[in-house]
Amino acid sequence: MLNLFPRLSKDCESITRRSFLQVGTLAGTGMGLSLPTLLAAKKAQANSPSSDVNCIMIWSRGGTSHHDTVDPKPDAPVSVRGEYKTIDTSIPGVRFTEHVPKLAASLHRYALMRSWNPQNGSHGLADQYVMSGRKFNPALAYPTMGSVVSYHKGFKSAMPPFVQLGNSIDRRFGGGTAGILGLEHNPFELNADPASDKFKVPDIQPPTGVDLKRVERRRGILSQIDDLQRQIDLQPEAYSALDENYQAALNMITATETQAAFDMAAESEETREKYGKHSFGHRCLLARRLIESGVRFVTVTDGGWDNHQNLFKSLAENKLPKADQGISALIEDLDERGMLDNTLVVWLTDFGRTPNVNSASGRDHWASAGFIVMAGAGVPPGHILGETDATGSHPTRDEYKTSSIVSTIYAKLGIPQDLLAHTADGRPIRMIEGTPIKEWM
Template identity: 40%
Template structure:
């Protein structure tokens, strides 16, 4: 029995990496996240695209969302009917009416497939493009973008809302490229303000002391940490002092009508924050939406059947459609890649509890903006949604495509500390249909 939506069936609870509250203590815990600026290659351009990844943590049912099977038997079809969309002949779940009206902006992949049915391994595969390796932790796509593209203005290049999972980390890269996470509901997140009694003047004095300590440590032992520390703390200080950084997280600047458009759910608030962060210069924003591990009672947990605002599908429908529309209206969608996915799909047949279990052989992903050609469906599953029958898409292919769309060559090589060359993505190929 699952009583907490933040827990998956494996009992893993997401934890904070970095928090807004920790920022205000002095910016010390933000140091790693902001070392990305110092560690990025000198002269790298600051233009280019941003990415918003909406991660449906737990594994969303493809059959009850983006790949329904209305003609299948009831135990396969599930409890929901379907609705038509802006793509002729393509239907979605009845609980995605707003998304159906913006599907002309979306490239819907219905043939995502792999073999890893555990939450952690599946998440790692989708978020890094690599099968998990006990001897080597691979960097998440967000960390790769942080390293390759650097940051703009005072914001960290890689932000997670509200909190990160383990697969969203920097892997074998420096902690400099890990995510900055709000760590709570963005609507309740404290502004990037200093604690009571701590002024910027006092913070500057503490920064000066840290600089002196760093200079001393560098005379004793020079290493990667000491070489980048000065720039990291300088960036942390800038984040605390910069009005544009504070403004990016200040949702009170948005009209009530726009809040209603996104929805007052945590997902809606996070998506609205993500749009503000894109405007402020963040490179890669991951929005983590938990609660998709639907082993039981899909008929009540996915729609608003328990109480208003309880359902996963209405909140997703509202927030996702609002994000695409808002970005489009502001002229930001062309340069903002929006990705929607989870670690796997769910079983073709309902189980005895009225839910669906893990099923990595078939799943979906949605890509929009960032140069993607919308209004199309890529791939197809069989009549029961069990396996792809056309154009199977692997996690490596999806990762390679995301990086390519963001202007990063997936064949780029990094080097392990022992000198081994490591490609960003080993076997994936760009999905040509996307462009």
């Protein structure tokens, strides 16, 4: 439950306040962030942003095959090239596989790297490493990019600065979380399906039977209780600050911009069809709406890419059509709305897949080659960076590692390359390693 209003109760130390009146429920689970915790940092984050560029990150959990999407090897033996044919793209001489026709037709709108070296072939570690740019350290939890943006830039509206759509992130090693930056910089996590006719966001709406007038009455009761509490409270300043955080949470619940951001019915039928009437497509559409409403960083998650068997059937019938439609529609929509100048779109995944198709008609984990897609924020559209060898095993030129990918994203978002944060004991930690990709800067 979302506890906005605490109550008086006793413990062994003194009189403290606990939950008294509850306004809503939390949709997120696990590492999902409650509103009071998320908003606790709002007042402290008064930094003037050096850039107003926002980011939508697509996370394909499991390891999307570069061979079977944007880096096919049509001249290789069938044991390498697989079952798919290839097609032309909007950039002469560049070919994709037949199952991503929309991405092929819109290649002139985004940049593609075919020379990413993931340096990792392990699930969980990939979620942590690719989303933070820092290799796993069991003694130090490096934060994900969205959390760093939340930490450095803070709020620019009633909306949370960092939102995650879907829960397809492996968090065993801290992937997708705020780490040392603290719980208030974790994502506002939304797992409800925006493609559903019954889509709603419990975190921003009072529960059944509690309207906003009733919320106001409860706030009045809280004020009276707080007056009594402050007379005996040993830390009045701390409670005063906490009250501001609860007020900020209430403001988010009642803000018209919050309700409007999640109102998928406001989109035309044509737009919803363009993105695809499936969970992934509508998460891409909702991501655009959230950026328009003041969210700085949105992670769109999509699971089911770990295809060790029946890869070609699974991709062709399920994963590729949805990704092809949703990602291409998002980039085109942002472009046509004039939003690509200040919105960076990034498609990331765990790692690549093995050059050779295995005996179960699948591909296994591959730590030496993969792809990256970026669009907007000054990334040169239609630019193809790097290449792999004849079997897609290793980059042969313009090789870049994960730290450079993340460094580039931060540079585009106006995050200082020398940004420091501090652990609970005051130890300074550098947030960014590597150098930005020069060809995309």
